[in-house]
Amino acid sequence: MTNFTQISFDLISEIKQSNCAEQIYSILDKSANIFGYNTFVIAEAPLKSRDMLQDRLMLARWPEQWSERYGEQGYIHHDPVVAHTRRMTGPFRWSEAPIGRDERLARIIMGEASEIGLRDGYCIPIQDLTCTRIVSFGGSHLDLPDQAASGLHMLGIYADLTFRALTSAAAKRREAGPGAPRCSPREIECIKWAAAGKTGWETSEILSLSHRTVESYLNTAAQKLGAANRVHLVAQALRQGIID
Known part of the structure; x- marks a missing residue:
């Protein structure tokens, strides 16, 4: 048992x-x-x-x-x-x-x-x-x-x-340390489209990537920025000047 x-x-x-x-x-x-x-x-x-x-x-x-x-x-x-x-x-x-x-x-x-x-x-x-x-x-x-x-x-x-x-x-840790975390150019692209209200699937179509790849970029960026979800990720990226 x-x-x-x-x-x-x-x-x-x-x-x-x-x-x-x-x-x-x-x-x-x-x-x-x-x-x-x-x-x-x-x-x-x-x-x-x-x-x-x-x-x-x-x-x-x-x-x-x-x-x-x-x-x-x-x-x-x-x-x-x-x-x-x-x-x-x-x-x-x-x-x-x-x-x-x-x-x-x-x-x-x-x-x-x-x-x-x-x-x-x-x-x-x-x-x-x-x-x-x-x-x-x-x-x-x-x-x-x-x-x-x-x-x-x-x-x-x-x-x-x-x-x-x-x-x-x-x-x-990021708030206590100097500078903003480094996101890759692709991660930043995906965050920008998320900020524009695009879904992961829509972003994958725009960037000619697979949906899984886009989600991977966004999840990695969220980990770097300490974001719990997609809205939090965009807010963190805006606050830290990663996107404008």
Whole structure:
């Protein structure tokens, strides 16, 4: 019988020792084989109607096609799971999220997610004074006994806390040191298009790059600037004179 409690403690210990976002990603990626999920997302619930997915996304392993579709269609504003996180303080299964007022669009989102194998999920809302943060794990079927669910709950919380601590510490180090961090010309190009309101997919079309490459440039720039999401990245780049 799998000892999910001990496994979770070991994984949390690894996360607490992480010194970059890539290490957190790697640990969550490895954990997928243990808990049975295929995707994970660390994000913030949108604050305004014009917020896009890339503005709120911090760390994710998603099918690229679904990420593009979800972002382009603005599903983040109509996803019943995202809406439910604002009302909850504890974890819940995706199936427990009420459909809400926009039933037609909610069912479209759930149907399209199901078609690519995201039929089941476990979501962990984290409430603070400024926003609702979301850690969500998805797959075709999540078989989570109570011990596994409790372990995944704690793993999600520590992944979010450690990610935010790393970006905050990086920002403080930069503020204390001379000069601005060096972003590559390509990273700066991608930040400029993000500042202009372009999605990662739109930027990839403009620059004739793959969507994955654009996201890599933006994620690397965010790590350098200590930005937690796309909006924060643009704000940091403006503040430090990297873009104008």
